[in-house]
Amino acid sequence: MTELTSQKQAALAAIADAATLDALEEQRVAALGKKGWVSLALKTLGGMSPEERQEAAPAIQAVRAEIADAIEAKKAALEAAALEAQLASETIDLTLPAPAAPKGSVHPVSQVMDELAEIFADLGFTVATGPEIEDDWHNFTALNMDESHPARAMHDTFYFPDAAPDGGQMLLRTHTSPVQIRSMQAIAKANPGGAPMRLIAPGRVYRSDSDATHTPMFHQVEGLVIDRDIHLGHLKWTLETFLKAFFERDDIVLRLRPSYFPFTEPSVEADVGYSNENGRRVVGGNGDDPGYEWMELLGSGMVNRRVLEMGGFDPDQWQGFAWGLGVDRLAMLKYGMNDLRAFFDGDPRWLSHYGFAAVDQPTLSAGVGAGA
Incomplete structure (x- = not known):
């Protein structure tokens, strides 16, 4: 459990430092992907005794949920920042006339x-x-x-x-x-x-x-x-x-x-x-x-x-x-x-x-x- 806690702290810090959506995706794959450390930890539950599994499973699931929540929150923050930057860089001149729409004609x-x-x-x-x-x-x-x-x-x-x-x-x-x-x-x-x-x-x-x-x-x-x-x-x-x-x-x-x-x-x-x-x-x-x-x-x-x-x-x-x-x-x-x-x-x-x-x-x- 001590190693799992250390990995969680390191992952949360990396998620918080992610500057782009691509960097955030890398952290998600590293933790929650098929070969991620959280997924590997969940696979170890099959080799444990019932007593050990009863103690370890809730802890691993809690770590998984915390990592997932952190990733989701960071993703929302990065998307909001990207939209704000786009709106700041793009302007629309509302005084320009609208483009002419195609019109039919009377025969x-x-x-x-x-x-x-x-x-x-x-x-x-x-x-x-x-x-x-x-x-x-x-x-x-x-x-x-x-x-x-x-x-x-x-x-x-x-x-x-x-x-x-x-x-x-x-x-x-x-x-x-x-x-x-x-x-x-x-x-x-x-x-x-x-x-x-x-x-x-x-x-x-x-x-x-x-x-x-x-x-x-x-x-x-x-x-x-x-x-x-x-x-x-x-x-x-x-x-x-x-x-x-x-x-x-x-x-x-x-x-x-x-x-x-x-x-x-x-x-x-x-x-x-x-x-x-x-x-x-x-x-x-x-x-x-x-x-x-x-x-x-x-x-x-x-x-x-x-x-x-x-x-x-x-x-x-x-x-x-x-x-x-x-x-x-x-x-x-x-x-x-x-x-x-x-x-x-x-x-x-x-x-x-x-x-x-x-x-x-x-x-x-x-x-x-x-x-x-």
Whole structure:
């Protein structure tokens, strides 16, 4: 026991003098390691008689606990001293601005969708939505395109193999016009015979086509107004008012040309005047300027009587007009983009260039006042 006491005193002194954590670790290994003197002392208990073991074991365990406590206390003191020295040597300038955090951006299509909703809300329109997987009755038949109608071939439709509940075909909608039919039916159900309505139907649509100006999936917005005693003049005013607010210019000129769509009669194509500025099409301008041209922008017309009937409206009491245009092309025209496919590539470089800040988005300063 005298030798054990001497070793303990020497170890405690060495622990107290340890200047680093590495030096302290050496003392721990020397005393409490597998070959440390305390561990060796504990192994001698096996060769002792019960009486000797009863006397020696508590003394050795007491030494072991005292050494362990001393090491733990010294370790805490050394770590505290190291932290204090680090804090004294390192400084943080709290006046410096924080590093910029990575930020996402609003896709141009989402931006234009928001602008459309804002403009038409000012004109009293509501936003309507519907399923992207449609049946051919809502997508074609209710829009005056029966099974043999040649206009069905114009849409390059993606069909599903499963049959619709009515025995027809299921498909990815080729336009958002089915939303108009569903909305008309809902209004007619609540108000037999029909009621005034104004809506826009923005959303994704699908056609089997792909090039610089066509993609298999793209975005459309269609508008529908149903009321009494309305005509093409109301349609033209609505479109001009929208375009003036969207492009934020007063010199927007719209030209209507006779056309054909199965769901409208009469049908008109709407052309907008534009000029070329540094290789870019800029909507608006003076029609007398050199280089002023017309560009087909959208299709429109008065709602066909058969479509009104399919929607549950009495065509002798109600008239309507409708239009449809591509949201992606509107974005291309307004923000100077030249390839529709880039909208769907997900290239972060393109998005960082053409995207909009999620908080600080541009606003339509003129609203619809410029066209009213």
